[in-house]
Amino acid sequence: MTAFILVAGAHTGGWVWRQVAAGLRDSGARAYEVTLTGMDGGGGAAEPGVDLQTHIEELVRLIDRIEGQDVVLVGHCYGIHPVRGAADRRPGRISRIVHVDVGVPEDGDPALKLVPDQTDRERVLSLARENGAGTLPAPTVQEWQRWGSVAGLPDDALARLTEQAVPQPLPTLTQPLRLSGAVAEVPTTGVLCTANGSSIAVVEAMVGLGDPAFQALADPRVTFFELETGHWPMLSAPRELVNVLLRAAAGKGHRVAAVREQPTHLRPFLMDVEERPRERTGRVDLHLPDADGPRPAVVFVHGGPVPAGARPTPRDWPAFVGYAQYAANLGAVGVTVDHRLHELTAYGRAADDIAEAIELVRADPRVDGERVALWFVSAGGLLAADWLAAPPSWLRCVAASYPILAPLPGWGLAGGRFRPAAAVRGAGRLPIVLTRVGLERPEIAVTVEEFVSAAADCGAALEVIDVPLGHHGFETVDPTDASRDAVRRAVRSVLGHLRVGTD
Structure with a gap:
């Protein structure tokens, strides 16, 4: 029985996965929707000592409690950083990592690198300099679009996203991810949300450019799926995402060919x-x-x-x-x-x-x-x-x-x-x-x-x-x-x- 560990992005918790987790359980899988430490509300005050390492260790403990070897780690947005950190610690326990509309952070990358807008990055760095243990305020309903496309999100889902969002501990965004390299051996799947500007065609084009940094995407252990929705598919297309996760766990998906002919x-x-x-x-x-x-x-x-x-x-x-x-x-x-x-x-x-x-x-x-x-x-x-x-x-x-x-x-x-x-x-x-x-x-x-x-x-x-x-x-x-x-x-x-x- 496959066990899916679902890790949410910045400002959110396990609640965003509720419908997806239910769908996975209905299919016969196990599902653990994770709310990381410091992401369960509690006002704007930062919980002392919470950083990226805190979240990595939390996921490692959860992995150690799960019986069986077929564990699939699913990370959305910020969540991919603790996911890859934990998989690097327990590569033998993880059958696949699924990146939900997010790239592949490498050793030394802080989660701040994922923040798409340069102005927002500078704001986070400024806050961190002023108060390194503080928090980044949760986005307003108008600000979510700056973090990713809200295409497909019903109005009530966007309202719920705003109402339940919490401040993000700054050290989780600024602390570099440290990897030994073991995570590179874990099979991966990318779920590309086309309304947010990503697609298989874009991935193939990047591989075709010939830069060595992108050649790993043509590894046969790497697969891809597309969803015609925005950056929050767990809220805008939960049924479709359940289907994709199940197929990903089975090793299905589109594989990008290595460049053997002229791009x-x-x-x-x-x-x-x-x-x-x-x-x-x-x-x-x-x-x-x-x-x-x-x-x-x-x-x-x-x-x-x-x-x-x-x-x-x-x-x-x-x-x-x-x-x-x-x-x-x-x-x-x-x-x-x-x-x-x-x-x-x-x-x-x-x-x-x-x-x-x-x-x-x-x-x-x-x-x-x-x-x-x-x-x-x-x-x-x-x-x-x-x-x-x-x-x-x-x-x-x-x-x-x-x-x-x-x-x-x-x-x-x-x-x-x-x-x-x-x-x-x-x-x-x-x-x-x-x-x-x-x-x-x-x-x-x-x-x-x-x-x-x-x-x-x-x-x-x-x-x-x-x-x-x-x-x-x-x-x-x-x-x-x-x-x-x-x-x-x-x-x-x-x-x-x-x-x-x-x-």
Whole structure:
């Protein structure tokens, strides 16, 4: 008989698992919904000495009391930290760890690393400096969205989540997780909640980038499931979660294949383009046309996050090289840039990198600094917001291909800076060329439609080029005549706004 130990996330206790635990018991399994020390209410005062180690030891004692070997540890959000800590202590007793909409913390990682919003992280650190043994106040009903998507949560469930939430002891968030490495041998399952921005497609893309840090996700002992709900599936989709947990315990689920063939982002560009000279300065590559005098430039901005260890880096990916060389063949300077969007918290740093690269490009004597277009791709679309909100005179066009145009749930980008769907209201008559794919992931397609609607409301100069049967990254995934036509139309439209071919 499988025994499931259900460990809740920050500010919550075993009560969030009530329906899931009942469903597991109805199936014949045992279920232990855990309320960790200090998480059972009792007002805002912190219980002395409660930290991550306290919670790890608590789970170890529970594991030792359970008879049999088939123990499945289930962690949601913060709960995955004590879960992995306990499994590292008792690897022989654990048959599987299930990560419910949460990543894989490693040795030395504090739970604070899971907090999606940088502002919230800084607030926690500030509180810890002032009173290291204090607590983080429970979120208000409006603040839960900042910790993860509330999609699928009925109003009464969200109200209950708010009413029963408790302050979180700060040391549980700031103390680093210490692992011996034994936990790496325990089979794992990830439950990915698509409304919170995670999916099997995202995992496969990260593995495909080639960074060694993600190759463990292709281990045959690692499986994945998707749930079409937000960050609290135990409250929004308890029946579905019960089914997933039972299947996970049986070793079922999707397995991500190790990269044995060429990953999609490294496949050839869909068009043959005559090679032009290419010069590299720092993080910037210039693809130069065969032309006299300063020429307009198109700066291509990649998405991400792209792990720092990924090789080759984006400016050497065939799609970006292909676009830049195509622009150079048509008389413009094509520019590719490696910016440092290595994690979701680095959008500010990436924006600074792009601004620095643009200044370098505009200062080059071979570039007409008064005629520049910016072309944003995928998650790089959020970086368009600064330029749409207050376009400088030299910016003649903004383009975007299969972009993300509003932060996805769970990305933690609080505030309004990286929200092109809102920033477009400041674009005036700046030409915008949007390449939209018909087979886009639903969570991304929603942001595109929000942007298109906002652009229509404010009368923005938006041109939409549709690729009805195109996927995200269609330039290397869908080498069809329709895809090639879309690329030609988009590039020529952007160059037309730069007056390339008319001067």
